[in-house]
Amino acid sequence: MNKKYKLILVEDDSSLGYLLSEYLGMKNFEVVWAKTAEEAMLKTKSNAFDLAILDVMLPDMDGFELSQKIKGINPELPFLFLTARSLKIDVLKGFSMGAVDYLKKPIDEEELVVRINALLSRLTTSEEEEELASEYEMGDYILNMDNFELRHKGELIKLTGKEFDLLALLAKNQNQLCTHKEILTTIWDKNDYFNKKSLNVFVSHLRKHLGKDSRLSIVNVNRRGFMLRVEE
Amino acid sequence: MNKKYKLILVEDDSSLGYLLSEYLGMKNFEVVWAKTAEEAMLKTKSNAFDLAILDVMLPDMDGFELSQKIKGINPELPFLFLTARSLKIDVLKGFSMGAVDYLKKPIDEEELVVRINALLSRLTTSEEEEELASEYEMGDYILNMDNFELRHKGELIKLTGKEFDLLALLAKNQNQLCTHKEILTTIWDKNDYFNKKSLNVFVSHLRKHLGKDSRLSIVNVNRRGFMLRVEE
DNA sequence: CAAAAAGGTTAATGAAAGATTAATAGGATT
DNA sequence: AATCCTATTAATCTTTCATTAACCTTTTTG
Known part of the structure; x- marks a missing residue:
């Protein structure tokens, strides 16, 4: 069973916003949809999101500017841009602001989902460093996989x-x-x-x-x- | 002073391969260019790369297959795909194999560089968190990491x-x-x-x-x- | 039950890996 | 230019260990 990730989607276009938040919801994400930058900042303050998805064109603020405000509120929150403006300069600007990705519209929902999953799995697995059995105990013997040693009641046995x-x-x-x-x-x-x-x-x-x-x-x-x- | 990242570029097309490796070299990356999957695997075995950039279409092997071989050799090495085939199914497949990104040709070199930087800065800061002790004590010896000194009962040993x-x-x-x-x-x-x-x-x-x-x-x-x- | 196959143990062997010391070469410093 | 410092390469010797062989015991099969 996987952790359910919590996303904030900032998108002023109603039909696209609705479509995406529904789709992501179906794909086992918890989605909070904000229509304005103002709203996005408020919600960022009161929620622990795993990722922010920002439209670059918003009614009240530039998406790039919003990303910096969000960084001020929660510096750990990774964000990506979603945009119709695919000007090269914008892509570069987006990354220079610390974005983890930059996607051009029209968005393919399936691709969005796999990109989000790829991002989040990398971001979180590095934290959770899984521990694999490094020792096997058999009777009085202990086989240590870290240093390739076999010991019997503490005494080293060369293998x-x-x-x-x-x-x-x-x-x-x-x-x-x-x-x-x-x-x-x-x-x-x-x-x-x-x-x-x-x-x-x-x-x-x-x-x-x-x-x-x-x-x-x-x-x-x-x-x-x-x-x-x-x-x- | 930033760490110089070491990349392997797997690309069979001579002109594109040359162009990219030169460009990346200019941007302070250390680039090893492999023209075939075979070559890529050999080089992966003997080098410590930070990222692999894989063309999907290679003369001797499918890029997806190569990514799995590389994973077998070095599971920690992140990889991204570079491809002319922008079929949606391929994008999805790429990510499902564990890719960190999937870029469609024609490649914009500048965008490639910012994407690589965004990826590596995120990937490496989380790994290199290992607390660096400033001193290691081993028996009567003390190894001081701050001034690069080894001492035995106070006596300096030149290393x-x-x-x-x-x-x-x-x-x-x-x-x-x-x-x-x-x-x-x-x-x-x-x-x-x-x-x-x-x-x-x-x-x-x-x-x-x-x-x-x-x-x-x-x-x-x-x-x-x-x-x-x-x-x- | 006899023959054959599989498993068990010990020892011999030779190639590969490791250890050590010395020689070489390249860079930096004086 | 001469000297020093250091990493690499070379040369040589020693050790290690997987394999092979030889021979014995147990199990299976017809």
């Missing part, structure tokens, strides 16, 4: 590159079968007889390394693959 | 520029692996065989400099990278 890769794959799928094919294609890139032989060697090495905790075992499922079993 | 850069990177990530790629692209800007050889020399120098505290060590993780380990 080679391939040993690590294999153990990481098994740990990621602990108590679940990893087929030969899956293992060989992800770690060796190639699924053939010789690499399968090599895999056996590495399984053997890992078993030695994991021997300090009897609850752990790498079990073979005949003709299918291997599984890291963690008991209890 | 060259590159030695300092490398140690700073390792210190920032102490007890965490720094991959070859990460090191080479941040300090050398380019990830190739010769720079990797150079890296070895610097690691060797740093080891000497850090030899006064046995709790510190720069460990190599075979085929992956280096890590500054600080014990207990």
Whole structure:
């Protein structure tokens, strides 16, 4: 489920304003429609918008000027221009004022939506820095993906590159079968007889390394693959 | 003083490619021009780009497909499309693949530059937020980022520029692996065989400099990278 | 139950990667 | 122009580790 973004649309033309706000509403945006710059500023003061969409031609104020007023009210609020004036000088001016985009009318609604989504997803994902599991715990062992270390009760156990890769794959799928094919294609890139032989060697090495905790075992499922079993 | 951004331009048309790369070069960008998708992928592997500019029509591969390949090589690298095909379906497809923009030919160079600047200023300010400590303490050593000094129990140890850069990177990530790629692209800007050889020399120098505290060590993780380990 | 196939373990090997020291070259400074 | 400083390249030596091989044990199959 995605976050619902809140937009302010500043557009004096009634039919275009209505059309766009309806369309954006349908596309899961929360849209506030302002018909004048005055109105836009008031609403910006009292709402937490994620993006402002500004028409350049407004009855009471130039859109560029409005963008600066809005910046004064909420400097974090990104804005883009929507305009019939596609003069090159205007495009340059728009960006120089800090716009995140500049779209020429006639607007294609679908394109507008994908551009808005592209903008907002970039703006917000960089903030939300997702954390991907950097450690796997298996019995008394801890496999650290940041520094490629395996530790047993704090004691470092040296692993080679391939040993690590294999153990990481098994740990990621602990108590679940990893087929030969899956293992060989992800770690060796190639699924053939010789690499399968090599895999056996590495399984053997890992078993030695994991021997300090009897609850752990790498079990073979005949003709299918291997599984890291963690008991209890 | 602004950072010089590094771009890769993928464009098979010689005259347009030449024109754009010259123009962007004039505008203080470092531009690498690839004429084929193949070339683009190779260069992406060995360079730390800030943005990729992709033509949609390439001799050896579809630009959309190329964007996904590039994403596989460097998921952080933002890309935009440049195209003569302004079919609406293509615009939508471009954004759905993760593009940050989609520009229709004929390209106005000035507009391209302001769009690139708008994009990069937004993208990089959010990333580079990492708090920069002004000092890193490692065992008996103190690395001072303000005056570029390394001291051991007060005694100054002279470091060259590159030695300092490398140690700073390792210190920032102490007890965490720094991959070859990460090191080479941040300090050398380019990830190739010769720079990797150079890296070895610097690691060797740093080891000497850090030899006064046995709790510190720069460990190599075979085929992956280096890590500054600080014990207990 | 016997033969064949698959899996397990240990050791040998050779190519690739890493470490170290020295030589070289280019820029800056005096 | 001479000297110093530094990054890169070269040369050489050492270590690492994936693969291969050899041989043994277990499982499957007919």
